[in-house]
Amino acid sequence: MPTPTFFNLPKQKSQRIIDVAIDEFASAHFNDVSINQLIKRAEISRGSFYQYFENLEDLYCHITEQIAHEKLSYLHAYLEKKDASFFERLKGLYSTGLTFAMTHPKYAQIGNLLFKGDPVFKQKIFGEQEQQSKQFFIDLLQSAQNKGEIRSDINIQTAAFLFYQMNLSISDYYLTGTTWFESPEEYLIAVDEMINIFKRGVETKKGE
Amino acid sequence: MPTPTFFNLPKQKSQRIIDVAIDEFASAHFNDVSINQLIKRAEISRGSFYQYFENLEDLYCHITEQIAHEKLSYLHAYLEKKDASFFERLKGLYSTGLTFAMTHPKYAQIGNLLFKGDPVFKQKIFGEQEQQSKQFFIDLLQSAQNKGEIRSDINIQTAAFLFYQMNLSISDYYLTGTTWFESPEEYLIAVDEMINIFKRGVETKKGE
DNA sequence: TAACGATATGACAACCTTGTCACAATTACA
């Protein structure tokens, strides 16, 4: 947690620090971000930095909490649509992820770097919420299976893993990929097609 | 390229250096590996290191070339089975990746770290071969579509992206994941189930 | 054995990093 001193700062100044930090954390893994670079860009002295934060991880945590909060508020709209079909909800989830990446590219990139970086560090920062988001996929699938939307021979754990991993891959490619698709528009269409492949892969046969 | 001096070294010594380097590169991203650590563990002096290699990247490239060579020889057995069905070949590809990870965990981890790390660096080291492996998926799918194994409405690019990304995810989870499946055996079954989902997702309907 | 080429070495410069701390400046309040 940043110190009271930090929170008492004029909004303009604290925001400048946060903005620079977001930019730095979106450019490199946590371990490769340096306090020196950050304070130079944010135009604060070394001493001030340590008066605001315990260390770099303190600042990083504060930012990731902000990101998690923002992302959750994004997700809530979709989470509420409990009446929609499983495949509509899955599509909603993927769309939300992509929309979030489009509107908050740096936030999304920070999350992306966290996921691709040291698993131990990821666990430390994101452990609890990661577990929740995995469980969400499992519950979603279980509910769909109970309703007969997906076949009874589909292993929930397997399908949840598959959809969860693809969710990560899809955001990752949007943020850092270039070679597969020519344009974002083409990519969005491709994501829809992937969901259709998934749908056919797990849905209950017509006439069952 | 390492210097002639390095290649003239007694096998025992050069192998010791390579072994330590493999261990280091399997433990952290290239940027986080230090020459100091490496020479300490390999019991060579700083001066010697620079007599063998231009810098750390020189050594890294030499090792990744070794890895690529080893992996290719692994793949060749499967690449030859041109008469097998598309889904059998896809399964063979995934199996090969997993078998490689099981028999060469450090090699696989080095590749994994390269893929999850800085895209620019990845491109520099692996660019050409990455393109080839993507193209391989595309060709495989195109051929399957021509044979009528997969539906004509399936977009090859989309499916190739999907299968390629899952291939990466599957190896990654084997190497670093822990939370989804209890045991490697359970995971191997799950991989089979994923391929079945893919199969149903893209295969031509019976009776077409 | 002597001499020459190949190989090994670690001190060194130059540069980076983090966290601390004595002190300076500013602000708030009486």
Next chain:
DNA sequence: TGTAATTGTGACAAGGTTGTCATATCGTTA
């Protein structure tokens, strides 16, 4: 205005990194 609390500052220590280079040692060959 004067005092006290808060906030700002950059030099500094201690540690890390890379690449170089003069020097020492080893081996081979004459």
